[in-house]
Amino acid sequence: MPHSNSPLLDPMAMRQAGRELLSLALMDARNHTLRLLSALEQAQEKSGLAGLALWHVGHVGWFQEYWLARNLQRERGALCDPSLPRLASVEPRADSWFSEDGPQWDAGRGDPGPDAMAVRDYLATTLDLTLELLESAGPGDDSLYFFRLALLHEDRHAEDLMSWVQALDLGGRQLDELVHGPVPQAPREALLCPATSWSLGHAGPGLVLDYEGGALQIQVPEFEIDAQPVNWAQYTEFIADGGYDRRDCWSEAGWAWVQAEGRRSPRYVEQVGNGVLVRRFGHSTRLSMLQPVMHVSLHEALAWCRWAGRRLPTEVEWELAAVQGRSRGLQWGQVQEWTSSGLRLLPGATMAPWRARPPGSAACAVRGASFASAPRMRHPKAREAWSELHDVGFVGFRSCSA
Secondary structure, eight states: OOOTTOGGGOHHHHHTOOHHHHHHHHHHHHHHHHHHHHHHHHHTTTTOOOHHHHHHHHHHHHHHIIIIITOTTGGGGGGSOTTSOOOOOSSTTHHHHHSTTOOOOBGGGTBOOOOHHHHHHHHHHHHHHHHHHHHTOOSSHHHHHHHHHHHHHHHHHHHHHHHHHHHTTOOOHHHHHHSOOOOOOOOOOOEEEOOEEEEEOOOOSSOOOTTTOSOEEEEEOOEEEOSSOOBHHHHHHHHHTTGGGOGGGSOHHHHHHHHHHTOSSSTTEEEESSSEEEEETTEEEEEOTTSBOOSOOHHHHHHHHHHHTEEOOOHHHHHHHHHHSGGGTOOOSSSEEEEEEEOOOOTTOOOOTTOSSOOOTTEEEEEEOOTTSOGGGOOTTOEEEEETTOOSSSEEOOOEEO
16 A cells, blocks of 8 residues: 555546656555455355446446557547547457446346456556557546546545445445445534635646536525535434425425335435444444444435434535544545535546547536545545445535524
């Protein structure tokens, strides 16, 4: 593991990384992916790995190969034309196995899909190709765009893999030892942030993703915000007060969702009382009440806020507090966090060539990072677009005064 002061863990340094640092970081990310794969193999020795888990692992190699080794316009970076033909893959079945569309194999049609060994071989070959191309890449931001992007993409999928492994009730103690959960946090006083002007978006230097680019200047009135995400102790008060049965706490869409799902607690919760018992990586685990609540949908976050007489922060409030409030005790990075804002491209930004589709009308802005995020992913300007129903990820929330 890199030392805590290593530039390999620095989100600012990695966005501007040159060839040598990128080479080390790409190998570091791949080693982490392979450690996750090994832990999954050990945990699922008898039943075998699920197709979705293998897709997540193999997809990081496919993404690297598709946008680097197979992309004749890789040196143009975000200006490349994604519609041009690609070179052939080193694995003839790679597009059906690992593309953005998810697992496409079907044993009934003669394609049983890859096994763990085939995925390992593909990962080794694609990383070798990536590192070879990196040696001869130019030093500019365009030339290094897809190398930096491939690094963040692999880090993101390592976290996504963990969330889906949990959703599939796979894993075991091996994964607990490799991926530690959120750290309990002693309660802190809320922060008062004075009125100011703040700019969403940034221009670099280095890698700037499309959702992060552009600029929008916003006048932000004074607001009070929690110094840390809502924890289980706070959330279980809502449950104990009948929050999941109280129509007045929920929006119309949220109440319909609760009724349809039959929810009485967040995803994976098995028992509330004398602590919280949750299902985690295939076994039951008792949580500290001072850990941040997670695996909540946007509906649940909004319902808790209405019950508590609070509200979710807008994403500009979240970002302003994350940047300016850290020296005053604001903590983030244990869970990704819902905001009340929809996610749209900022003025001056354009869709990246690698993104399959623009954010839809239901896309909500999620900010921050989780305990499962690589430290180099923890950029305060990073923006994610999630559906309001998405509670599989390691997502929680904090609140503001109403």
